[in-house]
Amino acid sequence: MDARALRWYFDFVSPFAYLQWPRIRALRQARAVTLVPILFAAVLDARGQKGPAEIPGKREFTYRHVLWQARRAGVPLRFPPAHPFNPLPALRLAIAAGCGEAAVDAVFDWIWAQGHAADDPAALRPLAERLGLDEQAPASAPVKAALRANTEAALAAGVFGVPTLALGPHLFWGNDAHDFALAVLDDPGLLDEPEMRRLAALPVGAARRP
Template sequence: MSTLPLRWYFDFISPFAFLQWPKIRALMATDPVVPVPIVFGAVLGAIGQKGPAEIPGKRTFTYQHALWRARQRGIELRFPPAHPFNPLAALRLCIAAGSTPAAIDAIFDWIWIRGEAGDSAEALAPVAEKLGVQATALAEDATKAALRDNTASAIAAGVFGVPTLAIGDALFWGDDAHEFALAVLCDPALLDEAGMRHLAALPEGVQRR
């Protein structure tokens, strides 16, 4: 069990967050991981970057790559009716339900296994009912504030994408970085090895204006 705090920053808009979630679930069996739903779009805005679905060509590749990775792992994946979509309702539902593993399961299953819309309280009503959450809870000031606070904490921690697993101050971005994160969990000194320290201090040769 790690002595460092573990936080998993995610947004339901990301198929890669859906793909990493079973791995996070498994990790929770040995390490206390805190799931933190955040607004990916706000993170992108804070760092001045476009999301992969906003870049022609990269959008199609990203979707196909996600589907391929799911098939490689024997995971059923169906995209929702439109993507990208507004994930605020899904994120607020998660928070209103306590951000529990059961709530995360239910919302991911609805959007990425059943392929249903997750862009409004109305679309998510069956999930809310299953979780015992009143529709009005999604519009409560406390729910909205919690999501803003989660997102602000992610930006302050240096999160630049979702999903991101934070091990202490170290950030591991993406489903495909999960094995790297586990290696650091097993050997925290890995990031202090000379080669790793060299990369962290590598000078920039040029900057794009």
């Protein structure tokens, strides 16, 4: 992978991806950032993990924390009718629309700013029409194949969660890691500092039994 390449792996199901999206848009004003929609559920399955919304207690905390962060950042936020939801229709819609900034922005706005459902093609029909898409376009074989390829590429790159901003081979997971990523962009030698390198090879002292 090109050490200078920037890729943003995201899934519309993630409110943290929505919170990071304005910062990614700002970054794209100065740097080329490839937008890569992926299926978060497939990543969780591959890594043997649960999502925050699948853990009682953590689910409620996460939603409140997201709302607090949005208010602090001045980002409009209204949760969709149910969460987690099936994001496949929204992901395929964005890919069918070319996955440019305008299309991604429209989908995020539909789900997280306006609070609309996005878990089936019928719910997304008004948005698809606004984007000028044929009703069958998101369900086409090439679109489905593109989403699978994106997700496989994310797994091959080591992605374990969304959103993830990749700076070449280096992964920065979560909206709260955005400033860390910018610091490394400004000073690539940051990750080569002795303590950073030591942490990359830190031994495991104890492990839980499976």
